Structure formats: structure tokens, C-alpha cells
Amino acid sequence: MFYSSDPSIVCSFPRVSIIGAGRVGSTLAQRIAEKNLADVVLLDIVPGMPQGLALDLMESRGIELHNRRIIGTNDYIDTAGSEIVVITAGLPRKPGMTRDDLLIINAKIVVEAAKNAIAHSPNAIFIVVTNPLDVMTYLVGQATGLTRPNQQGFVAKHRVMGMAGVLDSARFETFIALELGVLPADVKAMVLGSHGDLMVPLPRYANVNGVPITELLDAPTIERLVQRTRNGGAEIVELMQTGGAFFAPASAVSVMVESILLNQSRLLPVAAYLQGEYGLNDIVIGVPCRLGCGGIESVLELNLTNEEKAALRVSAQSVGLNIDRAQEILTAAKI
Ligand SMILES: NC(=O)c1ccc[n+]([C@@H]2O[C@H](COP(=O)([O-])OP(=O)(O)OC[C@H]3O[C@@H](n4cnc5c(N)ncnc54)[C@H](O)[C@@H]3O)[C@@H](O)[C@H]2O)c1
Numbered sequence: 001m002f003y004s005s006d007p008s009i010v011c012s013f014p015r016v017s018i019i020g021a022g023r024v025g026s027t028l029a030q031r032i033a034e035k036n037l038a039d040v041v042l043l044d045i046v047p048g049m050p051q052g053l054a055l056d057l058m059e060s061r062g063i064e065l066h067n068r069r070i071i072g073t074n075d076y077i078d079t080a081g082s083e084i085v086v087i088t089a090g091l092p093r094k095p096g097m098t099r100d101d102l103l104i105i106n107a108k109i110v111v112e113a114a115k116n117a118i119a120h121s122p123n124a125i126f127i128v129v130t131n132p133l134d135v136m137t138y139l140v141g142q143a144t145g146l147t148r149p150n151q152q153g154f155v156a157k158h159r160v161m162g163m164a165g166v167l168d169s170a171r172f173e174t175f176i177a178l179e180l181g182v183l184p185a186d187v188k189a190m191v192l193g194s195h196g197d198l199m200v201p202l203p204r205y206a207n208v209n210g211v212p213i214t215e216l217l218d219a220p221t222i223e224r225l226v227q228r229t230r231n232g233g234a235e236i237v238e239l240m241q242t243g244g245a246f247f248a249p250a251s252a253v254s255v256m257v258e259s260i261l262l263n264q265s266r267l268l269p270v271a272a273y274l275q276g277e278y279g280l281n282d283i284v285i286g287v288p289c290r291l292g293c294g295g296i297e298s299v300l301e302l303n304l305t306n307e308e309k310a311a312l313r314v315s316a317q318s319v320g321l322n323i324d325r326a327q328e329i330l331t332a333a334k335i
């Protein structure tokens with residue numbers, strides 16, 4: 001016997017919209033659905049493609065034992081009311097390119113995506129993935145208005161962030177675990193700064209179940225692992241020849257989504273809009289943040305050495321130059 005439902009009770013799962021249903025976007029949709037975190041809307045400009053991916057993912061639900069809905073679409077109207085919007089739309093780099101070489105082409109795509117998404121989900125938290133990551137996150141902050149003061153002078157910068165540090169840290173942890181032959185989950189590391197050659201891995205903070213790696217590895221070995229981490233994205237681009245990494249990037253975004261939706265307050269390296277933290281202003285760069293239901297709950301200011309501070313500053317300067325470049329291009333194109 002079924003009881004009739006009370007119409008005032010609305011049972012709904014959170015909704016995460018993913019703009020760009022390519023390799024990172026579609027893998028992320030799978031991770032979110034299979035972790036039973038949220039219903040997913042996959043949006044892409046290619047007609048039929050996100051719809052096909054969504055149907056394929058829906059058909060795996062009975063086998064994977066979850067009941068999350070996955071919708072594929074080319075229309076932002078279907079993203080309405082999303083708690084989180086993840087932007088992966090844009091081109092990946094090819095062998096020989098830097099991430100900064102994607103600046104011009106991806107800036108326009110990302111700004112358009114951000115404007116469309118916030119128009120339909122005004123309360124959403126934005127997670128940017130598209131490269132060059134720090135600059136794209138800055139542009140999303142501007143395009144959505146989240147990093148500008150509203151009429152009451154309030155800046156909703158906690159609702160916009162970029163994913164890079166979780167991935168770069170996972171790479172550093174992987175290389176440490178491979179070197180030492182230990183379980184990857186026992187290794188903890190933190191990589192700050194921009195998502196590029198000037199990223200700032202922090203060996204001082206890396207450890208295996210609390211034992212600092214400086215007690216387990218000699219300085220030249222640590223330096224080799226740091227350099228491999230800095231080159232981690234390019235290493236995969238060179239091997240694959242047709243685009244970049246997507247399994248680990250999707251895992252990295254999914255832990256950020258999880259920490260927000262489940263209000264876990266995890267301390268993760270996140271590309272955040274800074275207003276004075278670490279002596280940096282009006283810039284997006286990777287720093288340790290607590291992620292909870294409101295987005296970025298706080299930025300943790302580590303007691304960095306002078307050398308680490310200088311590396312972070314150099315990293316931020318290069319992001320700043322590219323932000324200026326992107327803004328000139330967008331202004332010239334009247335976007
Ligand atoms: N931050 C990171 O750590 C990280 C990690 C991996 C990839 N990335 C970046 O993420 C981006 C996507 O990578 P990918 O491997 O998924 O690439 P991909 O080519 O597989 O997918 C990109 C998708 O974006 C879509 N797209 C293009 N313009 C669009 C628009 N205007 N609106 C909606 N969709 C649009 C394309 O049709 C394509 O399906 C790249 O810029 C890549 O460099 C960043």
C-alpha cells in the first residue's frame with residue numbers, strides 16, 4: 001500500500017552542472033554520480049554529445065547501484081538552480097604548448113559560460129578547471145560578479161575557486177609514494193601557487209603518516225620529485241599526444257564538490273581570490289583553504305620561509321601579467 005505524498009515536501013538531490021562535457025567533464029559526471037553526491041547536468045556546445053553521454057551514464061546506474069539523474073543538454077536553462085557549477089569548457093593543450101598558450105581562446109569560452117551559468121543559478125558556487133587555471137578563475141570571478149562588491153559592498157569571493165592544487169598535490173604524493181614504495185593514501189603533500197611551471201610544491205609540509213619526507217629522502221631526490229610534479233601535466237600531454245590528463249583531474253574536482261556538498265570543511269589547496277592574504281591582492285592563486293557548504297570558508301596563511309614566500313610572489317606575478325593580457329583581449333573583443 002502506498003501513502004500519497006505531502007505536496008509540500010520536496011525531495012530533491014543537489015544539482016551540479018558541468019559546463020564542457022569533454023574528457024574531464026564527463027569523467028567528473030561519472031565520479032559525482034557514482035559517489036551518489038548529486039544529480040548532474042552535462043552541458044556542451046556539441047549537439048547530441050552531452051545527451052549521449054548522459055544516457056550512457058544513466059544506463060550504468062543499475063549496475064553501479066546509484067540513483068542519481070544525469071541530464072545532457074546544449075541549453076543553459078537545464079542548469080537552472082545548480083548548487084555548484086564546474087567549468088571545464090575550452091581547449092586542452094597539445095604537445096609543445098604551455099597552458100598559457102590557451103589564454104586567448106579559452107578566455108572567451110569561459111567568460112561566456114560563466115555569464116550564462118550564473119544567469120540561471122544565481123546562488124551557485126563556481127569551480128573552474130579550464131586552463132590557464134588561475135587566470136580563468138579570475139575571469140569567472142569578474143564575469144559572475146562574485147569578486148566585485150555588490151550594492152551592500154559585500155564580495156562573494158568564497159563562491160568562486162579553481163581546481164589545480166588538489167591535482168598537483170596528488171601528483172607530488174604519487175611520486176613520493178612510488179619512490180618510497182608506500183601506500184599513496186599514507187602520503188600527504190601540499191602544492192601552492194599557480195597551476196603552471198611556477199607552482200610551489202612545499203616539501204617541508206610533505207610527510208608519510210606524519211614522518212617528514214626530509215627524513216626519508218635526500219635533497220636531490222626530493223628536488224627530482226618536485227620537478228616531476230611541476231612537469232606533471234606536460235608529461236601526460238606528451239605521452240597521450242591528444243589532450244591532457246582527465247582521470248586524476250576529475251577525482252580532484254570531485255573531492256572539492258564532496259567537501260562543499262557534505263560540508264566537510266576539508267583543508268585543500270584551492271585557487272582562491274586573494275585580498276591581502278600572503279601579501280597578495282586582487283589575484284587568484286593556489287593557497288590552503290577550508291571548503292564547506294558556503295564554498296571557501298577560510299584561507300589558511302602558512303608560516304612560509306622567505307624562499308617559499310618569494311616563489312609564491314613570482315608565481316602570482318606571472319598570473320597577474322596574464323590576467324592583464326586576458327582583460328585587454330576581452331575588452332578589445334567587447335566581451
Ligand atoms: N585545472 C586543471 O588541473 C586541469 C586538469 C585537466 C584539464 N584542464 C583543462 O580543462 C579543459 C578541458 O579539458 P578536457 O581534457 O576535458 O578537454 P576536452 O577537449 O575533452 O573537453 C572540452 C569540452 O569543452 C567543450 N566546449 C568548448 N567550447 C564550449 C562552450 N563555449 N560551451 C560549452 N562547452 C564548450 C568542447 O566541446 C569539449 O567537449 C582544458 O582547458 C584543460 O587544459 C585543467
Ligand SMILES: O=C(O)C[C@H](O)C(=O)O
Nearest residue numbers: 093131232233234244245
Ligand atoms: O597539463 C595540462 O595541460 C592539463 C592539466 O592542467 C594537468 O595538469 O593535467
